[in-house]
Amino acid sequence: MSRTLHAVVLPPGPLLARRLEAALDGSGPAICPLSPALPEPALRAVLDALAPAAVETPDGTAARESGRPTDAAVLIATSGSTGRPKIVELSAEALRFSANATLHRVGAAPGDRWLCCLPTDHIAGIQVLTRSVVAGTTPIIQERFSPAEALASGAQHISVVPTQLRRMLDHDLSVFSSILLGGAAAPPDLLASARAAGARVLTTYGMSETCGGCVYDGVPLDGVSAAVGDDGRIRLAGPVLFGGYRLRPDLTAGVLDGDWFVTSDLGVIEKGTLRIRGRADDVINTGGEKVVAGEVEHLLRSHPAVQDVVVVGRPDQEWGELVTAVVVGSVTLGELRDHVRATLPAHAAPRALELVPEIPLLPSGKPDRVRLRRPL
Secondary structure, three states: OOOOOEEEEOOOOHHHHHHHHHHHOOOOOEEEEEOOOOOOHHHHHHHHHHHOOEEEOOOOOEEEOOOOOEOOOEEEEEOOOOOOOOOOOOOOHHHHHHHHHHHHHOOOOOOOOOOOOHHHHHHHHHHHHHHHHHOOOOOOOOOOOOHHHHHOOOOEEEEEOOHHHHHHOOOOOHHHHEEEEOOOOOOOHHHHHHHOOOOOOOEEEHHHHHHHEEEEOOEOOOOOOEOOOOEEEEEEEEOOOOOOOOOOOOHHHHHEEEEEEEEEEEHHHHHHHEEEEHHHHHHHHHOOEEEHHHHHHHHHHHOOOOEEEEEEEEEEEOOEEEEEEEEEOOOOOHHHHHHOOOOOOHHHOOOEEEEEOOEOOOOOEEOHHHHOOOOO
């Protein structure tokens, strides 16, 4: 079904929720939610790639020339920091399937409410709202995250990134029936502390192309399949998959292999559980050896003095790329190297350490790896 597309540059709130509901049931145009905080150049770049028929803001709706229709219900613009923005097209059927599968997996009871405290221009925030639509409940929307307000909101379910969960650790987290944790790898100490505080935490893996999280605690949602190809990349299939990249059939063809979406992540399946090794494009080439940054991060998170960590490759004349650990905590480079070399080959051990008060994050809650790769 060909539909009119609107870019909705709206803050999280009831108006956006109504636009989403109308997009899902077909009574309104398809929507692409965009952050009102986008700088003007970035907004122009997204709108050029999106080609909407109109742009909605709190001040009203402005028509645009050369709008192109879509077969999707909701479109999500992915990061354009490395080039032209990619815009993921999602059908109402895919979004609803994902929402229903999540409600079933977390055991949501009739009337249970969701707290939305994630950016609604990202799939994680939109899916919190979609679950509320599917469940027939009104979402509780928090434009700026506040641990105290989140805990007192009365919501039974919440979706957060690790930084948000860490800020709630001093409270009784059993007030939530479930806490979905995604956006970045979860440090083991964070999971242990949260569960000690009464939390029922489910770690999630997915992306915009899969309507958000589609693998919970390493196990795909009902109806979703996960596999690992010969190249080590994770493949996902099922009714949650996107319809394609907006006006970019070339990009779409490059990531689909039959019924499978080929991700940019490396993984292994161990005893039926999917384990994420790291991103294929985060592999560090150091001295002719290849290091999967995600595997080193996973190991370093088990060090008792490491609160949070990101491993990146920084340019180096001798090594090509220098395995660099950016760490929140109090630890020495020698301690980190010994910790890694006890499990992984010596070339995987960090050769540089930067201690920081916190890891810089993107609005989605993921580490800002582009920034972290820059030399000091």
